[in-house]
Amino acid sequence: MYNVSFRQVQIFVCIAQSHTFAQAAEKMCLSQPALSSAIKKMESQLGGVLFSRTTRKVELSPEGRQFLPVAERLISDWQEAFSDLYNLFSLGRGKLSIAAMPSFAAGLLPGILQQFKTEFPNIKLSVTDVVMESVIKDVKAGRAEIGFSFEHEQMEGLQFHPILTDNFIAVLPANHPLCEHQILSWSQIAAYPFVAMNKGSAIRRWIDSFMEMNHLALNIVVEASQLATLGQFVKHDLGVSVVPALCQEQMLSKDLVCLNIHQSGLSKRVGIIRQTNGNLSSVASSFWQWAVNNISYPN
Structure with a gap:
């Protein structure tokens, strides 16, 4: 496996773009001997020359010219990778x-x-x-x-x-008799057909548990697996329901009536x-x- 370092690739690109060792050494903050040594070591590791050297200037060999765009892309990708990582840590991106x-x-x-x-x-x-x-x-x-x-x-x-703490609310069809009230009791809700979430949902489990503790029973006529579906069932007068207050905006958009429950006792x-x-x-x-x-x- 080739043991060429990223620093050596940077030096190679800098020399190729500068055309003289003196300019490249100044840009890389290295002495010319150190710069020359780094390139010679890189060439030795690769098994061929990257530059054609003269007393006046340095030119890329054919292999060096072919490698230059690859090396430039490697440097760009390296810089971009660490820039991305920095942005992740700094919440820049x-x-x-x-x-x-x-x-x-x-x-x-x-x-x-x-x-x-x-x-x-x-x-x-x-x-x-x-x-x-x-x-x-x-x-x-x-x-x-x-x-x-x-x-x-x-x-x-x-x-x-x-x-936040969410108190459950009653949801009614717009023409329901209970709409005459400003606030409802659980007994009033239990007196009408009820639209419930299915038994696998936490909302159904919480309501069932609350009703049992208060010795009340619901007349469940239809079940739904989604609150949006429950709202549609109530809208079509299949029954009344009780939902988290988080759903109030969703229920009002269906032209349903949402009322608070007196001393609800059911909040999450x-x-x-x-x-x-x-x-x-x-x-x-x-x-x-x-x-x-x-x-x-x-x-």
């Missing part, structure tokens, strides 16, 4: 992968990212909006470095920093998550610290 619940991604996240991009305009962002369970899986698997999610019961291996913390033991990129680490210091919402 980089890419950040984020997983977020759809309700958060469509609601609060755009404003958060706008603030971050104002301070770090060259960072590229990749956002995946998936259900809460997938947010947690993606962060644990390293497919996303940062996640925005409800605080889940199974957060092993994850660090959670809360940014929403926050930012990352791997506990995983090594974050410089970009992700800086975003985490920035988010911890800058993101908070009144309850």
